[in-house]
Amino acid sequence: MPASSAPRVNSLALLILPSALLFALFFFLPIGLMAVMSVLTGNPVVMPNVGFTTRHYARMGNDSYYLEVIWTTIRIGLWTTLAALVIGYPLAHWMARIRSRTGHALLLMAVLAPMLTGIVVRTFAWMTLLSDKGVINQILTSFGLITRPLQLMYNETGIIIGLVHIYVPFMVLTLTGVIGRIDERLEQAAENLGASPWRAFIEVTLPLSLPGILAGSLLVFALAISAYVTPILLGGFQIMTLPILIYQQISANFNVGFAAALGMVLLTISLSLVIAYNHVLGLVSGQRGLQ
C-alpha cells in the first residue's frame, strides 16, 4: 500500500489503550462469560462438576410462556416505535424548518428537558397522570364525562404511553438532522409546479427522510425493548417483558444460567438492530456525500 494513502500510526494512537483495556475487561469479557454461562449447567465457581447444556434455551423454546414474554416485549417495542414516529415527525419537521434561532433553541430545550429528567422521575410523572385516581381520571370525572375511572395503566397501553414519552426525543433528534439536510428548495419547486404543500411533503420530503425514519425507528425500538423501569411500574408487575424476566431470574430465582440465556436472546435482537442502524446511518451519510 502506498505510504500516502495509509499514514503511519503515531504515538497518539497509544491513547486508545486505557479504553481498550476497560472495554476488554468490563464489556467483552463479561458478555463472553454470559454467553458461556448460558450453556453451562451451573455456576463453575460453586459447583466443581458443571457440564455443557442447552436446557436453558430448550426451556425457552418449549414453554410458550417464554415465547409469549418475548413476543410481548417486541409488540410493546413496535407500538412504541410507531407512536414515537407519528408524534416525533411533525416536531422534528418544525425544528428543522423553523427560521427563528430563538424558536429553534426553545424547541431544542423542550425536547431535551424530558431527556434530562431521568427515567424513574418520568415514569412517576405518568403514574400520577394515568392512575385510577390520577390527574386525567380526576379531570374527566369532574367534568362528568366518566363515572368509573378509565383503566389507563397497569396494562400495555400505559407502558406504551410512558415509553413513547421517554424515547420520542431520540426520534426527534435523529429525524431533525435528516430533514434539515433536505434542500428546502425541492419542496418549493414542487409547490411552484402546482403541488399542494401536503402533496409536496408526501412526494418530496417524506421519501427523502426515509433513512432518518428508519434510523430513528431502529434506535427507539432497541431502547424500548430493553426498558425495565417503565414496563414494571406502569405495568404494575402485571405484564412480563424480557428485561423484567431477566432481573426476576437473578433477584428472585437466582437462576444465573437461565438469565444468561435470556440475556443472549435480547443481545441477539439488539445486535441485529445495531448492525441495521449503522448500515442505515451509513446510507444517510452516503447520501450527504452525493449532494
Add this chain to the structure above:
Amino acid sequence: MTSLASRPQSRLTVSAAQTTTAAVRGRAVPRRWGRRLYLAANIAILIFLLAPIAIVIVFALNPTPFIQFPPVGVSLRWFEKFFASRDFIHALGFSLEVAAMTTVAATVLGASAALAIARGNLPGSRLIVATMLSPLMLPAILTGLALFQSYVLLDVGRPLWGLVAGHTLVTIPYVVRTTLAVLHNFDVRLEEAAQNLGASPIRTFFEVTLPLVKPGVMAGAIFAFIVSFDQFPVSLFLVAPGSETLPITLFNYLKFDLDGTIGAASVVSILLAFIVVIALDRIVGLRSYVKL
C-alpha cells in the same frame, strides 16, 4: 385614441388579476388551515412532552398526601420530608459521588480514545468508533447483567469500583462522540501550522489541540455526569444493599408509595439537570453537540 386602446387592455389586465387572486385565495384557504393544523399538532406534541414534568412540580408542592387535581395549595412539606429522610439524602450523596468518579474516568478515557482515533492514524478506526459507541445501543440492562455475573464468578461481591466501571462503560460513548465531533470540525492545518513554525508534536498537542477540543470534552463530561446520575439498569444489578443510588432508591420507594416525597426528589433532580443544561449551553452552545 389612448383611452380606446388602453380600455380593453386594462380590462384584460384586471380580469387576469382577478383570476390570479381567486386562484391564490382558493389555494390559500386550505393552506392556511393546513398551517394551523400543523402548528396545533406540534403544540399538542409539546404539551405531551412537557406536561408530565409540570405535573411533577405541581405534585411536589401540593400538600395532600395523594394526587389531587386541581391542587389545593402550596407547601414545602414534601421537600422537608425528602431532606429529612436519611435514605434519600444518603442516596443523593452516593449518586453524586458515583457520578463524579464516573465523570472523571469517562472523560479521561473517552477523550484520550477520541484523540487516538482522530489523530493516531489507527487502522480500522470506523470499527473502533462503532465499538466505543456500542454501549449506547446495547441494552444497558445486559451490561449490568453481564458485569453482575462476572463479579459473582470472580467472587468479588458488589464493590464500588465495579459500579463505577459499569457507569464509565455506558457514559464513555458520550465523551467519545462530543470530542470526536470537535476534532473532526476543527482545521487540521492549525496543527500543521504550529508544527511548521517549529513546535514539537507534544507542544502542538498541548498548545493547539487541547485548547481547541476543550468544549467537546467539557460537553462530554457534563453528559457523562447526567447519564451516570440518572443511570438505572446498570446500577440495578451492581449496587450493594444499603448503599443505593438515588434512582434505585426512588424506584424502590415508588413500588409502594406514591406521595409527594417522590415529587420533591424529582424536582431536586430536575433542578440539577437544568443547572447542568444551562452550564452546558454557556460552555459550548446547545447546537454543537446535539447530533445523533
